[in-house]
Amino acid sequence: METTVGNRMPVDHHVDPVHLASGGASAADRKRSLKAAAVGNILEWYDWTIYSTFSIYLAGAFFSKSDPTSAFLSTLAIFAGGFLARPIGGYIFGRMADGKGRKMALVTTMIMLAMTSLGIALLPSYAEIGSWASLALFLMRILQGFAHGGESGVSYVYVAEIAPRERRGLWASSVYISVILGVMLATGVAAALSALLTKEDMGEWGWRVGFALGAVLGIYALFMRRKAVETEAFVALKTEDKLKAVSQKLSKRTILKFSLLVIALNAAMNVWYYIWVAFAPAMAISAYNMDPKGAYTSSLIAQAIALVFIPIFGHMSDRIGRRKTVMTFALLVGVMAIPIQMMLSEQPWSLLLAQGLGLVIWSIGVGQYPALMAELVPARVRGVGVGVLTSVAIGLFGGTAPYLNTWLRSINASWAFQAYIIVLAVIALVAAFSMKETAGMDLKEST
Numbered sequence: 001m002e003t004t005v006g007n008r009m010p011v012d013h014h015v016d017p018v019h020l021a022s023g024g025a026s027a028a029d030r031k032r033s034l035k036a037a038a039v040g041n042i043l044e045w046y047d048w049t050i051y052s053t054f055s056i057y058l059a060g061a062f063f064s065k066s067d068p069t070s071a072f073l074s075t076l077a078i079f080a081g082g083f084l085a086r087p088i089g090g091y092i093f094g095r096m097a098d099g100k101g102r103k104m105a106l107v108t109t110m111i112m113l114a115m116t117s118l119g120i121a122l123l124p125s126y127a128e129i130g131s132w133a134s135l136a137l138f139l140m141r142i143l144q145g146f147a148h149g150g151e152s153g154v155s156y157v158y159v160a161e162i163a164p165r166e167r168r169g170l171w172a173s174s175v176y177i178s179v180i181l182g183v184m185l186a187t188g189v190a191a192a193l194s195a196l197l198t199k200e201d202m203g204e205w206g207w208r209v210g211f212a213l214g215a216v217l218g219i220y221a222l223f224m225r226r227k228a229v230e231t232e233a234f235v236a237l238k239t240e241d242k243l244k245a246v247s248q249k250l251s252k253r254t255i256l257k258f259s260l261l262v263i264a265l266n267a268a269m270n271v272w273y274y275i276w277v278a279f280a281p282a283m284a285i286s287a288y289n290m291d292p293k294g295a296y297t298s299s300l301i302a303q304a305i306a307l308v309f310i311p312i313f314g315h316m317s318d319r320i321g322r323r324k325t326v327m328t329f330a331l332l333v334g335v336m337a338i339p340i341q342m343m344l345s346e347q348p349w350s351l352l353l354a355q356g357l358g359l360v361i362w363s364i365g366v367g368q369y370p371a372l373m374a375e376l377v378p379a380r381v382r383g384v385g386v387g388v389l390t391s392v393a394i395g396l397f398g399g400t401a402p403y404l405n406t407w408l409r410s411i412n413a414s415w416a417f418q419a420y421i422i423v424l425a426v427i428a429l430v431a432a433f434s435m436k437e438t439a440g441m442d443l444k445e446s447t
Contacts, residue, residue, distance in 0.1 A: 029229050030162050034171060036224035037159050038178045040110050043217045044151045045182025047117050047144060050210050051079060052278075053190040057207040061125045062137045078138050082145030083399040086152075090387030093150025097383030098237075102158040103230050105150060105383065110225055112147035114218025116140050121211035153373075153387025160374030161231035165440050166318060169325075172371035173314025176363075180303050180310070183277065187300060189213060233379050236444040250378060258376050262389040263396075264431035265326060265372070268333055268424035269365045270398030275421075276340075276358030277303070279402045284344060284351045287409060294348030302355035306363050313367030321439045322372045326432035329365035334425035336361060338418045375438035382443075397424070 051058070063071035089109075097105035119140050126133045155175060163171035189210050197206040275283070281299040284290040317325040336357070343354040377385035408417045 032224075033162050033228035034159060034174060036221070036228045037106065037155055037162075038174050039217075039221040039224055040106060040113075040151065041155055041175055041178035042182040042185065043110070043113055043117075043214060043221050044148060044155075045179045046186045046217065047113055047211075047214050048082075048148060049183045049186035049278075050189070050214060051082075051120075051141070051144075053186050054207040054210055055079065057203050058137065060203050061207070062123070062133045063126055065126075074134065078141045080399065081138060082141045082148065083395045085142045085145035086149030086391035086395060087388055089146035089149030089151075090153045090389075090391040091384055092146075093154055094384030094387030096150075097154045097157065097234075097387075098381060101230050102154055102161065102234055102383065103225070103228055105154045106158060106228075107222065107225050109147045109151040109154065110218060110222045112143060113151065114215050114222060116144040116147065117211050117214035117218060119143075121208045121215065149391040150387060153390050154383055156370035156390070157374050157382050157386050158231060160371045161233040161443050162229065163371070165442065167315075168371045168375075169317035169322070169368040169439065170311060170315040172369070172374075173311045173367045175370045176310050176366040177307060179366075180277075180306055184300060184303050186210070187296065191296070233382075233443045237379060250381065254378070258378070258385070259389055261431055261435055262373060262376055262386075263393045264427050265376075266390060266393035267397045268330060268421065268428045269362070269369065270394050271401045271421055271424060272333060272358070272362050272365070274398045274401040275405060276355055276362060277306075280351065280355045280358070282402075283405070284348075286406075288344055288346050288350075290346050290348060290351060295351055298348045298352035299355060301352055302359050305356050306359040309360050309363035310367045313364045314371075315367075317368035317371070318439060321437045322368055322375070323432050323435060323437050325364060325368055326372070327429055329361065330425045330429035330432060332361045332364065334422050334429070337421040337425070341414075341418060372438065374443060375441055376435075379444060 059068065059071040059074070063074050065071065093105045093109055096108065120137065123136050123140065124133055129136075156172070159172050159175055160168055193206050193209060194202060280302075281290075281292075281295040284295045284298075285292050313325065340354050340358050343357075344350050373386045373390060374382060377389075404420070405414075405417045408414055
């Protein structure tokens with residue numbers, strides 16, 4: 001027996017009939033599902049950020065204290081290890097999303113994120129079990145990166161697919177609002193714990209509270225996601241006609257085309273993120289001798305500014321199109337890369353000005369980013385395609401950006417990093433110019 005969804009496609013009743021298609025779900029169901037995805041994204045980026053925020057305490061807890069510098073570098077190396085697992089997670093959970101459903105993949109990644117956050121909170125220290133503690137932390141970080149790679153890509157796809165097509169950019173902007181909220185929450189928790197506890201207590205057990213809070217947030221997000229709807233695009237793939245289409249392999253030319261396009265559009269965006277969102281305060285403190293308290297305060301204000309602009313530019317992309325929006329972002333990155341860097345000094349207000357402007361530019365790109373990624377990849381491989389390609393781009397360009405910037409500055413060649421950003425901006429501009437407009441397209445019919 002068959003029925004129709006949104007007066008479009010016949011749906012096989014062998015597919016789970018409970019809240020399957022976003023097209024047949026009520027507006028309340030869609031909004032609840034959007035909220036569930038957003039809360040999960042907050043946890044994802046809270047976990048990712050709390051590790052780097054507490055890295056100095058992790059170094060003391062999981063490595064020998066005889067060489068603090070070596071311990072800290074080892075902790076940062078483990079942080080980098082999470083990037084190695086991201087593409088694998090993007091592939092595994094992307095395959096799950098394409099085969100079993102977007103919702104199932106998001107529920108599974110949420111369980112893993114909550115478990116790894118709790119696991120780190122409960123790990124025995126180096127003083128208790130020696131080098132096994134270091135290995136345990138590394139394994140937890142790998143699992144966290146694995147789940148993170150799946151969560152990011154699938155959440156982009158999920159939010160884009162449940163959104164009304166004429167407001168897809170605006171709805172998709174919620175993903176990066178959640179990213180900023182997760183980063184700010186981690187920064188706020190770290191600041192609160194540091195204010196309430198002594199330095200000794202923070203080193204002994206205070207940092208564990210931060211990870212335990214992540215586990216609690218994960219349980220709440222898991223509860224919400226279990227009530228979310230499945231997307232109409234995924235349900236359409238389960239109909240008889242779509243199943244026949246799935247058996248027809250995509251051509252190598254098609255795969256190469258959308259893969260290069262996704263990576264080209266990701267490169268500048270990821271470098272810009274890790275310089276002006278994730279590591280801007282650390283750069284100001286280390287390179288310009290800025291007061292840490294002033295740097296973190298300025299950074300939080302700049303991040304709050306971004307919260308205002310992300311949905312504005314997401315909505316703008318629905319009105320003027322994805323191509324023009326990406327081209328505007330790329331042009332501004334290329335033109336402003338050097339002037340923004342020149343604004344920095346030892347004064348905290350200079351970081352607020354530079355990072356605030358940098359984040360406004362970043363908001364132009366990421367406001368529509370999840371929607372654009374979902375629109376560029378065909379529906380039948382959308383989960384795995386978006387998951388793997390965005391994870392690879394983050395690892396190649398975003399994950400290496402802070403190290404490359406620091407190293408080039410150390411050899412008095414900081415100009416080379418700005419040139420690198422400009423080159424990536426030009427590549428993004430060319431890619432955006434060459435792509436077809438995707439705003440408002442039917443995500444069930446993309447090929």
